[in-house]
Amino acid sequence: MSTSAASETIAVSDSVALVHVNMTNVTKLTASNFLMWSRQVQVLFDGYELSGYLDGSTETPSATLTADNIVSSILSTTTTAAEIWTTLTATYAKPSRGHFKQLKLQIKQWTKGNKSINDYFQGLTSRFDQLALLGKAMDLEDQVEHVLEGLPEEYKTVVDQIEGRDSPPSLTELTRS
Numbered sequence: 001m002s003t004s005a006a007s008e009t010i011a012v013s014d015s016v017a018l019v020h021v022n023m024t025n026v027t028k029l030t031a032s033n034f035l036m037w038s039r040q041v042q043v044l045f046d047g048y049e050l051s052g053y054l055d056g057s058t059e060t061p062s063a064t065l066t067a068d069n070i071v072s073s074i075l076s077t078t079t080t081a082a083e084i085w086t087t088l089t090a091t092y093a094k095p096s097r098g099h100f101k102q103l104k105l106q107i108k109q110w111t112k113g114n115k116s117i118n119d120y121f122q123g124l125t126s127r128f129d130q131l132a133l134l135g136k137a138m139d140l141e142d143q144v145e146h147v148l149e150g151l152p153e154e155y156k157t158v159v160d161q162i163e164g165r166d167s168p169p170s171l172t173e174l175t176r177s
Helices: 034-047 051-055 081-092 097-109 117-133 140-149 153-163 171-176
Strands: 008-011 017-020
Touching: 034 051, 034 081, 051 081, 097 117, 117 140, 117 171, 140 153, 140 171
Parallel strands: none
Antiparallel strands: 008 017
């Protein structure tokens, strides 16, 4: 995310200013990426010193302003940024059993194939991270096992060395092997 995004402040009255937050570099919100999206928005709002509007600690301005292209179904039931944030969190951040199962299946089926070793490893670690963010962190030993299981025969020597250890390496150590 770019930290050089410009903001524009427009004076609405002597006591209220409207700040335009540039969100062009924020990932588009989908049903499957809420956690990543929400972290990007939180960091962006924090950078503009607006995070109090998301958590409700900043008082809502008395003037009502409207803007085009804002999701009307959310706005019809909310009046503040904090209420919108809470509604989005309640809508998208509920981890379902199906989502957990889908991530675990993706991990089980993920193999190196034609991917570079970095792409292979990144694909697994991003899924491990998603499970952790959803409150279902996978044990390090299980993570290492999944990484090793998806490697082709040409990595057998490395796999044998790692499996011969008394304790599993960290994922960082594993990438250096």
